[in-house]
Amino acid sequence: MMERTLGRSGLRVSPLGLGCMGMSEFYDPGARDDAESIRVIHRYLDSGGNFLDTADMYGVGRNEELVGRAIRDRRDQVVLATKFGNVRSPDGAFLGVRGDAEYVRACCDASLKRLGVDVIDLYYQHRVDPRTPIEETVGAMAELVHAGKVRFLGLSEAAPATIRRAAAIHPIAALQTEYSLWSREAEESVLPTVRGLGIGFVAYSPLGRGFLTGQYRSIEDLPADDYRRHAPRFQGENFRKNLDLVSEIGRIAAGKGCSAGQLALAWVLAQGEDIVPIPGTKRAKYLDENLGAAGVQLTADERKEIDSVLPMGAASGDRYHAQAMQAIDR
Template sequence: MQRRQLTENLEVSAMGLGCMGMSEFYGPHDDTESLQVLHRAAELGISFIDTADMYGPFHNEELIARFLKQCSSPMQIATKFGIVRKPGEYARTINNSAEYARSACEASLRRLGVDCIDLYYVHRIDVNQDIEVVMHALSALVSEGKIRHIGLCEVSAATLRRAHAVHPVAALQTEYSLWSRDVEADILPTCKELGIGFVPYSPLGRGFLTGTFDASGNFPEGDFRAALPRFTGNNARSNLSIVEVVHSLAERNNCTAAQVALAWLLSKGENIVPIPGTKRIAYLEENAAASDIQLPQNQLDELETSIAQLEVAGQRYTDEGMKGLNA
């Protein structure tokens, strides 16, 4: 597995692993199987693990802690705070207060069983809270050795600049894939200008871009994609045209649609580190292999042109999930 420099003093594996689905949102989960995936990731050289306190809630960080106790390879853990949920409920509130940032960080440290969090993200931004106040609170946690680097999620370029002026932002995590490309307008250029790493989540469009879905809308119980606008009805049928473009290019390169989607992302900048999530070893291995695929520039251009001619149907989340995006 190759390595990439997210930002100064933060080098990680070129591909990370998103662990959200190991706890909820994507149907039933199995801790034994998830631990096997985590150990296989370490064997493949993936050392950048992404979690959050609200995945479960709390179950995901506790699962990662079990893995860390068993793993001898050096791992870099990114976790998040700011979204507050009650167990069993999808509804959320956003809390970025200095007091909550500290208490959430200390709780994550305990659950993860580590002395310092490598990368600590603000999961969502409270528009009623000045970002400068949030960054000052997190900067204090850096000074105390509780976190090494500060990250932000789903913020606007203007907010990113304001935050970075207070304390260096190491990485920005926002959804980015062949069917979610809003960040290309000003977010990615701003990250490049300021020397900030970019971590795309849902780089496979929550699995839609892999070509394994049809428009039937049949999902296992507990899979939140059943309610997402892009996965339902006419929207899903329309969006299959995007998958057809990706699948066609994959056939020409003797690889999978998922690998094309990830190889395309990796080609968008040396500071970009995708974190495809999975709870299956086969998919993990498939995703990891994408880091060795380099599509010819003419094919990348062809892919860009073809995708640009297609309109993505449906917003990324339900209205509840859209809270705090591009804040």
């Protein structure tokens, strides 16, 4: 796969990354299969991908351990990204957000140990701590770079003003936020901000947590313990309205000779060479389908038609439940 550079950082990654979160938690957790997940990671790397995304909170550390096992003999093939900031107890309870210097240092050391590596390629603050100045957080992250524990720094779901303050302390390689056909809020101010600062943009949930693939026709298609059952866009009337939008995407995709998911990923890829989507999966067949999106080229007329079907704000319901939305755009 042709690589993309994250902003002006010089960090080059595959145009499609691999989000590893669902391998350990949240999406159909009852189907967790570490051996199969490792096979998926290896298949992704063997296909020419190199950009793996994890976080210390995914599976309360288990996901980092899983990724660490998968890359143990392939470290030189991987651009490894992980995150800190969302605090969880050993039993998985969410305890808030931290970005103080002491916590930053402790989290990095813990992640290095779980991953079994000497250096993290891209280290994100997962959510901004409103009680800690971003200057303190990024200052501590910069110390990790100087210590050789981290190569590049990133932020996630940060507001434009916060991004600018952070970039004044140390170069920021990437800003990660949700971005897809049904989550286009970043186009208003976040994307212009990072582009002006020479920061790359990493799009998580580019398939709308799977909804944009068209595989979910009813809430009952989701396992009983799946996190998405509690997500606003998957509930009640929102589900029905969003399903109508996805049906239109499926219609356009059928005419294009690709799947709805491939069309959704191709659209994200077409928004700029500085954008890198990181679709997640724990199944090889979906990985292969996602990678196929790199070969789907959209014409100007096709992009115009897609935009007419799913303009900014078309999706029904918020991205997260009310409490989680409070941690967005800080």
